[in-house]
Amino acid sequence: MKEKATSFDIAHRAGVSQSTVSRALNNSPLVSKETRDRIVEIARELNYQVDKNASNLRKQKSNTLALLLFEDPTTDDSLINPFFLSMLGSITRASASQGYDLLVSFQNMQSDWHAEYEDSNKADGIILLGYGDYSAYRSKLDQLEEQGTHFVRWGAQDKAHPGVNIGCDNYQGGFDVTNHLIGLGYTSFAFIGDNSEDAPEFRARYQGFADALDKQGLSGESQRQINAHSTEPSGYAAMKAMLNDATLPRAVVCASDLIAVGVYDALREANLRVPEDVAVVGYDNIPISGYTTPALTTVRQNTTKAGELLVDTLIKAINKEVVEDYLMPAELIVRRSCGAQ
Amino acid sequence: MKEKATSFDIAHRAGVSQSTVSRALNNSPLVSKETRDRIVEIARELNYQVDKNASNLRKQKSNTLALLLFEDPTTDDSLINPFFLSMLGSITRASASQGYDLLVSFQNMQSDWHAEYEDSNKADGIILLGYGDYSAYRSKLDQLEEQGTHFVRWGAQDKAHPGVNIGCDNYQGGFDVTNHLIGLGYTSFAFIGDNSEDAPEFRARYQGFADALDKQGLSGESQRQINAHSTEPSGYAAMKAMLNDATLPRAVVCASDLIAVGVYDALREANLRVPEDVAVVGYDNIPISGYTTPALTTVRQNTTKAGELLVDTLIKAINKEVVEDYLMPAELIVRRSCGAQ
Incomplete structure (x- = not known):
C-alpha cells in the first residue's frame, strides 16, 4: 500500500518549505494567494488527507x-x-x-x-x-x-x-441543605452570603434556605442573613459580627465553602465547637472541604x-x-x- | 480636542462594515489584499491609534x-x-x-x-x-x-x-525536609516515590533525601525507597506494601502530597498514628495539605x-x-x- 502523502511531499512538489505548506493550509496571510492556490491544488492531486489543517481551511474553523x-x-x-x-x-x-x-x-x-x-x-x-x-x-x-x-x-x-x-440548581441546593439541618432538629438559623441581584447564584441559595424554613414555620426570629462574598476573610468577618449579636444561631448555612472556612476560624477563636455548639454547612464541595476539621457538610456542584x-x-x-x-x-x-x- | 478615530470612522470612510475593518487590521485572510491595503491607508490618514490590533499587524503578534x-x-x-x-x-x-x-x-x-x-x-x-x-x-x-x-x-x-x-530546587527540597526529620531525632526512614530517569523531579528529591541521610551516617539499613507515582491510590499501595515488610520506618518522606494522603489512609487502616507512630512529610503544598489531620509538613513550590x-x-x-x-x-x-x- 502506498504511504499517505505528507506536507513534506507537497512542499517538495511545490518547491517551497514545509512551513509554507502548513501556513498555506492554515490560510495564513503570510502566504500569497497564488502560492496558496498552487499548494491546495498539489494537495488535492496527492490526495492529501483532510487532516485538522485542511479541515480548518474548509470550514474556517480554529478548533x-x-x-x-x-x-x-x-x-x-x-x-x-x-x-x-x-x-x-x-x-x-x-x-x-x-x-x-x-x-x-x-x-x-x-x-x-x-x-x-x-x-x-x-x-x-x-x-x-x-x-x-x-x-x-x-x-x-x-x-x-x-x-x-x-x-x-x-x-x-x-x-x-x-x-x-x-x-x-442553586435554589434546590440551598433548600436541601437547610432541610437536612431542620431534620437534625435545629431551630435557629443564619445564612451567610450576599443576597442581592448582583449575586444571583448566592441569592437563589438564600431563597432555598428561606423557603425551607418557611415551610416548617421557622422563619422570622429564627432566621438571619448577613452579607459576605466568597472568601475566607469575608466569612470570618461575618461570623465575628454575628458573635457580637445577642443570640447565636444554632446552625449556619454558608453560601460557599470558603465562607464556611472563615466561619470555622471565627468560631474557633471564640472557643465554640463545630458542630456541638454551632453546626456549619458550606456550598461547592471544593477540595479542602473533605479535609477540614470537622469535615464540612456541603453541596456539590459537579x-x-x-x-x-x-x-x-x-x-x-x-x-x-x-x-x-x-x-x-x-x-x-x-x-x-x-x-x- | 478632537476625539480619537475609531474603527467605525474607518469603516464609514472605506464603505465597509466595522467587522471588515477589524478583520483587515487583524490580517484576516477573509479580507482581500486590496481592501486591506485601502483600510490600512485610511487608518493611517485618520491617525488611528496604534492599538492592540494595529500593533499585532505591525509585529505579527497574537498577544x-x-x-x-x-x-x-x-x-x-x-x-x-x-x-x-x-x-x-x-x-x-x-x-x-x-x-x-x-x-x-x-x-x-x-x-x-x-x-x-x-x-x-x-x-x-x-x-x-x-x-x-x-x-x-x-x-x-x-x-x-x-x-x-x-x-x-x-x-x-x-x-x-x-x-x-x-x-x-527539588534536590534542596528533598534534602531540607529530610534534614528536618533527622533533627527531630528519627533514625529510620523510607522514601515513597519514583526514582527513575523518567521522573527527574522525584529523582532529585530522592537524591536530596539520600544525601541528607548519608551526611549523618544514616544510610544503608535505615533507608528504603519504594516506587509510587503522584496519586493517592499509588501512595496507599506503596505504604500497604511497606506495612507488610519486616520493620516499619519511623519517618516516611513522600515525593508528593497526594502520595502522603494515600499513606495517611494506609496508616489509619493499620491503626497507626501520624506522627506518633510514623512521621509523614509530603511535597508540593497543595491546598488540602494544610487541612489534613494532622496537617501535613511539606515542601512548597511557589x-x-x-x-x-x-x-x-x-x-x-x-x-x-x-x-x-x-x-x-x-x-x-x-x-x-x-x-x-
Whole structure:
C-alpha cells in the first residue's frame, strides 16, 4: 500500500518549505494567494488527507474554544477562587478530550471582547464564566447573539438573557441543605452570603434556605442573613459580627465553602465547637472541604460534569445542532460539620 | 480636542462594515489584499491609534501565549493533578496581568505540536509544562530551537536540553525536609516515590533525601525507597506494601502530597498514628495539605511565583531580551505530621 502523502511531499512538489505548506493550509496571510492556490491544488492531486489543517481551511474553523473569565486577574492574593479553578481544569480537559484547544482570557465588562472574538477568528465559540450576573453586560450578549457568535454561559438560569445557559440548581441546593439541618432538629438559623441581584447564584441559595424554613414555620426570629462574598476573610468577618449579636444561631448555612472556612476560624477563636455548639454547612464541595476539621457538610456542584456540558453544548451549537439550557441537580454531601455523624 | 478615530470612522470612510475593518487590521485572510491595503491607508490618514490590533499587524503578534500540558486529558478520574491545576491557574493569571491571552492545549509526544505552533501563528511563544522528563521529545525541542520559536520549560534543570528552564530546587527540597526529620531525632526512614530517569523531579528529591541521610551516617539499613507515582491510590499501595515488610520506618518522606494522603489512609487502616507512630512529610503544598489531620509538613513550590516567572521570562524572550534559567528555592512548611509541633 502506498504511504499517505505528507506536507513534506507537497512542499517538495511545490518547491517551497514545509512551513509554507502548513501556513498555506492554515490560510495564513503570510502566504500569497497564488502560492496558496498552487499548494491546495498539489494537495488535492496527492490526495492529501483532510487532516485538522485542511479541515480548518474548509470550514474556517480554529478548533479552539474561548473561555472568558469575568474576574479581575490582578486582585490581592493572585489566587483564583477554587471553584473557578476547578471549572478551569475541567473545561480544559473536556475541550482537550474533544480535540479542541482552549483560549483562556480574563475580561472585564468595559472591554470590547464581544467584537474582538467575532473578528479575530481565534475561536469557534465562547464559554462565559463569571459570577452569574450577566445583567451588566446584557448589551454585549445581545451583540454576540446578533453577530451569530456561538456562546454558552455558566451561571444562574435567566430566560431574560440571550444565549444558552448551563448551571446548577442553586435554589434546590440551598433548600436541601437547610432541610437536612431542620431534620437534625435545629431551630435557629443564619445564612451567610450576599443576597442581592448582583449575586444571583448566592441569592437563589438564600431563597432555598428561606423557603425551607418557611415551610416548617421557622422563619422570622429564627432566621438571619448577613452579607459576605466568597472568601475566607469575608466569612470570618461575618461570623465575628454575628458573635457580637445577642443570640447565636444554632446552625449556619454558608453560601460557599470558603465562607464556611472563615466561619470555622471565627468560631474557633471564640472557643465554640463545630458542630456541638454551632453546626456549619458550606456550598461547592471544593477540595479542602473533605479535609477540614470537622469535615464540612456541603453541596456539590459537579464541576467535571459542568465542564463537559459547557464544552459539549458549545460544540453542538458550533455544529448547528439544536441546544438548550441545562440545569444540573445540586448534590448534598453530608460530613461531620452538620452534626449528623 | 478632537476625539480619537475609531474603527467605525474607518469603516464609514472605506464603505465597509466595522467587522471588515477589524478583520483587515487583524490580517484576516477573509479580507482581500486590496481592501486591506485601502483600510490600512485610511487608518493611517485618520491617525488611528496604534492599538492592540494595529500593533499585532505591525509585529505579527497574537498577544497570546500557548501553554502545552503534557498530560493525558482522558485518564480515569478526569481530574488534573492539583499541582498542575495550581500552575494552570497562576499561569492564566500571570498572562492576563501582562495583557496576554493563554491558549491551553493538552499534547502528547507523538503529535506535531512543534510544527503546528510555529506555523499557525496562534501564539507568540510556548510554555511547556510536563512531568519534567523532556528526553523523550528532545528532537522536538531541537526543532523548536531551530525554528526560532520562543519557549520556556517548567521542570528539572537540564543543561543538555535546549530552551530556558524555570524550576524549583527539588534536590534542596528533598534534602531540607529530610534534614528536618533527622533533627527531630528519627533514625529510620523510607522514601515513597519514583526514582527513575523518567521522573527527574522525584529523582532529585530522592537524591536530596539520600544525601541528607548519608551526611549523618544514616544510610544503608535505615533507608528504603519504594516506587509510587503522584496519586493517592499509588501512595496507599506503596505504604500497604511497606506495612507488610519486616520493620516499619519511623519517618516516611513522600515525593508528593497526594502520595502522603494515600499513606495517611494506609496508616489509619493499620491503626497507626501520624506522627506518633510514623512521621509523614509530603511535597508540593497543595491546598488540602494544610487541612489534613494532622496537617501535613511539606515542601512548597511557589506556584504563583512560578507562573509569573514562566510568563515574564517568555515575554522577555519574545521581546528579544536575554533570558536565562531560574531555579526557585524550595520552602519547608512545618506542620504537625512530622512531629515537630
